[in-house]
Amino acid sequence: MWYLESYDNQTDLIADSYPLTAITGDEIRELIDVDETELPLxxxxxxVPLADVPKFAKYIEGDFRISSDNEYFIGLFTD
Structure with missing residues (x-):
């Protein structure tokens, strides 16, 4: 499953992890600029640039908070 994870800049720990329901790799490519020249998506x-984080809200169920104190990443992780 794809996840959007936020990392606290002060502690470098995961602040939140949001499962992205029903998102595809093609949709991710459309939402953010992904360089796949060396590794596949x-x-x-x-x-994920902070300005692009809100684009993922429609794929997240439940509470979703965006913090400018965090850095965001998207990845495919096993449950």
């Missing part, structure tokens, strides 16, 4: 995680 599935080999992420890839950084």
């Amino acid at each position: 599935e080999m992420g995680p890839y950084p």
